Amino acid sequence: MARAAAREKPPAGALQSVLERLALRFGGRFSTAAAVREQHAHTLTWIANEPADCVVFPGNAAEVAEIVQLCAEHDVPVVAFGTGTSLEGHVNAPFGGVCVSTERMVEIVSVHAEDLDAVVQPGVTRKRLNDHLRDQGLFFPIDPGADASLGGMAATRASGTNAVRYGTMRDNVLGLTAVLASGEIIRTGGRAKKSSSGYDLTRLLVGSEGTLGIITELTLRLHGTPEAIAAGICPFRSVADACAAATATIQSGIPVARIELLDALQIRACNAYSRLGLAEVPTLFLEFHGSAAGVAEQSARFGEIAADLGGGPFDWATRAEERSRLWQARHDAFWAAGAMRPGARPMSTDVCVPISRLADCVTETQADIAASGLVAPIVGHVGDGNFHCLPLIDMANPAEVAACEAFVGRLVECAIAMGGACSGEHGVGQAKMKHLEAEHGAGAMAAMRAIKRALDPQNIMNPGKIVIP
């Protein structure tokens, strides 16, 4: 992929000197093996794998600071790596340099149950945090498809199926510790629930994808496990009707915790992959959180909305096993899609539009899929106006890859034209840089570049992502 560049690879001598010093300092926690380097760069889509020159495994912020300082001295790029489950080429190293894995930074530092917050190192994954919290009646709601690291989730401003009720990483990170390009360790935010004390550095770092700093600790907002949970599925005659039901649910103020669309093709994929036996029609998966009476009331109100739109019957269940089975199938949608076409890979797209335009955007997208000859199931966090198509692409077929790339471009343009965002939750990485100016305009892009230059004057922090400074 052609990219303009505001930097080049570091001179071989400088790089060599950094590698030698890191090898000496980190010993067994340092590797230049090709297999290790390739595993720590992009692997999940058509974006080429661009490995760093080495991978280091620090254990704390001070060690990360040491690495960054060394890289700054020698003008060598630094790329942070969590679990490698990002989808837009965030962890590639187009200019080489040092990959900083947070694999060993996995301490759950403290849980303040009474304040509903937890302090964790960035390599802790969301599932591990939730396992840890379960006994205390608490949970962390953000759930991207993968069991991603919390540092990576903050860096990409991730969300998932619960965001409609609980917000995204933007809303659930109270504070951060981060290492800036200078090697300095800073703290942002704090444990108070509100603050109007100075620039919001926390929100600036959340979603900055390692281009402004490397997150070394997170203070996360927790939520009490709901007293009662009800889940259910509801079939519709068309995706437009299902979207309309999602829209009406949001507009009527039902505090739905999850409202997910799977189109007919995705249901077929899930039936096969997760042995569900559902009718192969557009279907909403829902979940309600609250008191026992509250979830019953919410469910009943949703059922009426669905019926008004010709949907239903709305089957709902409060049994934990049934719920888990449904949501596991939903979380496996990516893999289920992939299994539909052996030898092909699902290429996840990700746009977000104002909810009033959701039905239009999904309908236009389905028409485009049909016209393009692609096989592309759709899943969506439709309560937020956010959806993904998963074109199944034979990577050995350049025409197919090109058709898919063109389709993704049109999808993003369609979302931006409807007042939406080129990415709802996956981030920019390498793949969506070209769309930012269309979405944000030249002035906002100039401001982003100015901020990047101010905090990373040498452009060593994950260069080639988000903005070219």
Place this chain on the structure above:
Amino acid sequence: MARAAAREKPPAGALQSVLERLALRFGGRFSTAAAVREQHAHTLTWIANEPADCVVFPGNAAEVAEIVQLCAEHDVPVVAFGTGTSLEGHVNAPFGGVCVSTERMVEIVSVHAEDLDAVVQPGVTRKRLNDHLRDQGLFFPIDPGADASLGGMAATRASGTNAVRYGTMRDNVLGLTAVLASGEIIRTGGRAKKSSSGYDLTRLLVGSEGTLGIITELTLRLHGTPEAIAAGICPFRSVADACAAATATIQSGIPVARIELLDALQIRACNAYSRLGLAEVPTLFLEFHGSAAGVAEQSARFGEIAADLGGGPFDWATRAEERSRLWQARHDAFWAAGAMRPGARPMSTDVCVPISRLADCVTETQADIAASGLVAPIVGHVGDGNFHCLPLIDMANPAEVAACEAFVGRLVECAIAMGGACSGEHGVGQAKMKHLEAEHGAGAMAAMRAIKRALDPQNIMNPGKIVIP
């Protein structure tokens, strides 16, 4: 008040030239009258009034851009002004320059009921927006004490009594249009509910108090008017018990919409000012939003928590007039406090601590008030750990002013030591700059200064607030 300065007043010639050109360009929408200039600087606390050299009343973003560009050319400061109800010296012009009033930028540009958002000019006040929305079953929840302008509320990251349920301006601004120091007009964010597309410039501008740009348009998140509202008051034996009840309510996950503490002294003030006849003991004011069954359930659960802590009886009412009367009294707390001591002024303080430390912080503060010989009622958004003391100060008595200033300093230090913020919702302005480093540390302050320099290299945007670049 002594302040280090990274700039000085502009040379007289440059200033004169700007004043002449603005007079010519804006005619009747330009003033250098002393009374007008003084009204458009700080007036509400002991902070000295430092008027700008003129006040201009632009009508749109292009006119604001024109003014800022002119000021940039001549290195003249620009201070944005909404309704002048900020409390920390935000609208003073210590280096003179041009005050940009948003008084004429009062258009409600559009309401997208189906998307739960509205686009407004910055001079629209919160009450006018809510009057406009009422017929559509929508409301904008953020309610600082004053009927502030929405631009000013975003600039100071304001909140109020509903923040415990609906968040602050941080959470309820979807996007902005702003004029940067270069005179360039930028758009940030958008109308999609989620985005992971680039740096979060919206959150960077929210709370930046006009030091990074002047907000010329806001896209705000709206909420559906709740189907049912219940409100009530609950007396307690001590502020510690009342705080404990608030804390337990939050921890148990009751989605309370408002939970406000008024201490015994503040109740006495409200009884006199709003003719309430309440028992003069620490009291929580509460409000619940939801379905009819939902608010009844929430109220009942709160009543049990209160009883466990020796509070109560919890009297609740769903009648709109009773509710309005109670909440009007709560909103008038500042004026009620002031009326307790004729000739004195209430000096509002504002700290926020992790909720587990709330009872400690309020109790320590009451002891300090007693020891200092101050008269200082306490009101608090205790569901967020945020509270205000209102010392009633005779401004003609320098010893009293000094005692109050010293008390405020100790209160802030106490909050920071408990992991809290020096300001929960009033902002930094001139008065709290000195506390930022203790709260955020040197590294974060350096990052804030770098951002300020990057976006405002001449330091013309509201200089002398938040950071000295």
